[in-house]
Amino acid sequence: MSATPTTTFVSPHPYATLRAAEEAERGEAISPRRETLLYLNGVSKSFDGFKAINNLSLVLQRGEMRAIIGPNGAGKTTMMDIITGKTRPDTGEVFFGGETDLTRHDEADIASMGIGRKFQKPTVFESHSVEDNLRLAIAGSRGVFSALFHRRDMAERARREEILETVRLSAKRNTRAADLSHGQKQWLEIGMLLAQDPQLLLVDEPVAGMTDAETEETARLLREIAQTRSVVVVEHDMHFVRALGVKVTCLHEGSVLSEGTLDHVSADPKVVEVYLGR
Numbered sequence: 132m133s134a135t136p137t138t139t140f141v142s143p144h145p146y147a148t149l150r151a152a153e154e155a156e157r158g159e160a161i162s163p164r165r166e167t168l169l170y171l172n173g174v175s176k177s178f179d180g181f182k183a184i185n186n187l188s189l190v191l192q193r194g195e196m197r198a199i200i201g202p203n204g205a206g207k208t209t210m211m212d213i214i215t216g217k218t219r220p221d222t223g224e225v226f227f228g229g230e231t232d233l234t235r236h237d238e239a240d241i242a243s244m245g246i247g248r249k250f251q252k253p254t255v256f257e258s259h260s261v262e263d264n265l266r267l268a269i270a271g272s273r274g275v276f277s278a279l280f281h282r283r284d285m286a287e288r289a290r291r292e293e294i295l296e297t298v299r300l301s302a303k304r305n306t307r308a309a310d311l312s313h314g315q316k317q318w319l320e321i322g323m324l325l326a327q328d329p330q331l332l333l334v335d336e337p338v339a340g341m342t343d344a345e346t347e348e349t350a351r352l353l354r355e356i357a358q359t360r361s362v363v364v365v366e367h368d369m370h371f372v373r374a375l376g377v378k379v380t381c382l383h384e385g386s387v388l389s390e391g392t393l394d395h396v397s398a399d400p401k402v403v404e405v406y407l408g409r
């Protein structure tokens with residue numbers, strides 16, 4: 132396996148060229164580079180000689196929500212591991228906000244930069260109420276400012292109310308997390324991530340095990356969240372992906388197999404062959 136870790140920042144950064152080309156293709160004016168929130172280029176990662184991620188490139192705009200689909204083992208979770216610093220790629224570039232080389236930072240750093248990740252299994256504090264879970268999450272993300280306790284309490288309460296509303300749990304605030312439905316636990320965990328005020332939210336298979344009604348509500352919830360942040364959501368449920376109504380990337384064997392609207396991607400014979408036609 133190659134090669135030198137690509138951690139050098141070349142100028143002009145290649146994505147500028149890529150973006151310019153894409154925009155020219157769409158007939159748009161060249162927008163400032165800061166509009167790209169996440170930029171992966173030529174990323175590869177092997178485990179014992181097996182290429183889990185293979186020359187993967189992906190560009191996410193600020194404020195964009197992207198759905199990632201693809202068969203089991205395609206590298207979807209590994210891609211999230213790389214973005215969040217859990218796994219270091221062998222080669223390739225991973226930039227956040229156009230400037231920050233994520234391959235040079237560890238998980239804690241990356242979380243504090245504003246990248247929140249929701250794993251498949253909810254990890255809420257079961258014996259605490261919904262509101263206490265959020266209280267803890269908000270306190271845990273406290274900045275160094277707001278030394279005035281009263282003012283801070285007011286701000287945190289407002290934030291809590293806002294999050295409770297977003298994740299559809301206002302009426303469940305006093306319920307123990309253990310007594311929530313599976314779907315509500317997932318929403319609570321999304322709420323706990325929102326407490327960190329991330330710019331980018333990575334969500335891995337959020338609707339697995341949810342009822343149809345919860346699944347539909349989750350699509351609405353994520354669309355609301357995506358009005359103020361970027362979201363990358365991995366999901367197999369095509370009904371859910373359709374409800375998101377966003378650009379879709381299909382991964383296969385660690386690379387992008389197809390990308391575009393859901394209609395475009397799901398009509399792509401390559402996608403039908405390896406994924407949808409299973």
Ligand code: ADP
Binds near residue numbers: 207
């Ligand atoms: P997906 O989420 O698309 O189902 P994953 O990213 O979990 O796929 O896995 C991609 C491939 O990489 C799989 O073959 C998996 O077994 C392998 N893999 C992922 N993480 C590791 C690891 N830490 N060690 C060894 N193999 C891994």
Ligand code: MG
Binds near residue numbers: 207208209
């Ligand atoms: Mg996975």
